[in-house]
Amino acid sequence: NAGVTQTPKFRVLKTGQSMTLLCAQDMNHEYMYWYRQDPGMGLRLIHYSVGEGTTAKGEVPDGYNVSRLKKQNFLLGLESAAPSQTSVYFCASRGSANTEAFFGQGTRLTVV
Amino acid sequence: DQQVKQNSPSLSVQEGRISILNCDYTNSMFDYFLWYKKYPAEGPTFLISISSIKDKNEDGRFTVFLNKSAKHLSLHIVPSQPGDSAVYFCAAYNTDKLIFGTGTRLQVFP
Numbered sequence: 001n002a003g004v005t006q007t008p009k010f011r012v013l014k015t016g017q018s019m020t021l022l023c024a025q026d027m028n029h030e031y032m033y034w035y036r037q038d039p040g041m042g043l044r045l046i047h048y049s050v051g052e053g054t055t056a057k058g059e060v061p062d063g064y065n066v067s068r069l070k071k072q073n074f075l076l077g078l079e080s081a082a083p084s085q086t087s088v089y090f091c092a093s094r095g096s097a098n099t100e101a102f103f104g105q106g107t108r109l110t111v112v
Numbered sequence: 113d114q115q116v117k118q119n120s121p122s123l124s125v126q127e128g129r130i131s132i133l134n135c136d137y138t139n140s141m142f143d144y145f146l147w148y149k150k151y152p153a154e155g156p157t158f159l160i161s162i163s164s165i166k167d168k169n170e171d172g173r174f175t176v177f178l179n180k181s182a183k184h185l186s187l188h189i190v191p192s193q194p195g196d197s198a199v200y201f202c203a204a205y206n207t208d209k210l211i212f213g214t215g216t217r218l219q220v221f222p
Binding site: 031045056059105 | 148
């Protein structure tokens with residue numbers, strides 16, 4: 001049982017570079033979320049999706065784009081990375097309303 | 113604007129005693145609340161939840177209390193064990209969004 005899998009686990013980027021973080025879930029969940037975790041800030045919602053082909057902005061969407069072309073995958077893109085985007089990124093998914101969300105193991109991104 | 117607040121960044125409790133973690137929220141539209149536990153270098157894992165139509169939910173050593181009039185929830189862990197040492201996040205659903213607090217680091221010492 002893989003659950004929620006994030007790729008890659010670690011990455012170092014130079015300022016201005018682009019990259020895509022992949023989140024894959026095998027639970028047939030409708031809802032998927034991207035968060036970033038920073039010291040003292042908790043988990044902040046970047047973007048989320050309520051189903052295949054849909055995306056919506058969260059609390060801190062600037063500088064990020066997302067796509068949900070397939071139900072099982074939710075991609076987070078950084079078009080031009082900035083040092084302020086150094087963080088640990090978590091993906092999560094859930095099935096129906098008012099149920100728990102399941103998290104991936106995280107991606108540690110450093111932008112230098 | 114922080115909609116879910118955990119005002120205590122850390123808490124230290126002796127093994128065997130009760131741990132009480134607190135959470136306040138500002139949005140009266142939240143209708144479902146959850147607590148997550150997080151160890152270093154791992155993703156958060158679900159602990160316990162409560163619907164806004166209830167005021168208490170219990171699961172083994174963990175009990176969550178909800179006071180809607182005060183917009184406050186708390187997590188009680190009894191008895192506390194060293195393995196409970198982790199960061200605890202409260203979270204709430206606002207329609208489709210899942211919003212988290214800033215977390216409280218719990219340390220349980222012998």
